[in-house]
Amino acid sequence: MSHEKQKALLRNLQEVDFVLVELTLYLDTHPDDHEAINQYNQCSLEREGILSEYEEKYGPLMHFGHSFNRYPCGWSEGPWPWEI
Amino acid sequence: MLKEKHNPFKDQYRVWYPYHSPDDPCPPIVRQYVVPPNQYLGFQPPNLPQYSKQEALMKGTLWPIFFSPYPPKKRGKKHES
Numbered sequence: 323m324s325h326e327k328q329k330a331l332l333r334n335l336q337e338v339d340f341v342l343v344e345l346t347l348y349l350d351t352h353p354d355d356h357e358a359i360n361q362y363n364q365c366s367l368e369r370e371g372i373l374s375e376y377e378e379k380y381g382p383l384m385h386f387g388h389s390f391n392r393y394p395c396g397w398s399e400g401p402w403p404w405e406i
Numbered sequence: 407m408l409k410e411k412h413n414p415f416k417d418q419y420r421v422w423y424p425y426h427s428p429d430d431p432c433p434p435i436v437r438q439y440v441v442p443p444n445q446y447l448g449f450q451p452p453n454l455p456q457y458s459k460q461e462a463l464m465k466g467t468l469w470p471i472f473f474s475p476y477p478p479k480k481r482g483k484k485h486e487s
Contacts, residue, residue, distance in 0.1 A: 336463060337459040337460055337462070337463045338459060340459070340462060340463045340468075341459045341462055341468060344462065344467070344468035345468070348450070348468075351449075351450070352450070352452060355452045355453075357452060357453055358452070
């Protein structure tokens, strides 16, 4: 399929998101754990990088101001991330 | 040979055998259930070893100590209900 790079980016984003979810839950109960805070911040920076790279190439991923829209290849046209 | 201490984090399955009456024609029932590792950890200590992010996504947890795959029961046992 021609969307290998796109899928790889999405997978990477998914992995970083999962780590962020785990760390968020961990930090809820361990607010003083600086190790986890550093890891959390580093992961969110990494996520920002992946997201901007993806959106620059393939269009917005989120609505309501979380992503820049554009035309053509905005969110009004496919394929949606789950359609590739 | 010292019996290896039961490690609740690795082998999470517990087995119990409901009462089997001598008049019961059916084979005895074997019941299995999983006790997840977080029951044995209490408050999570900091700086536990972590999986890589790829593995964490596949395993469903960031810390190997909490990994509980809940594998399907082994079909091999004959009188498995």
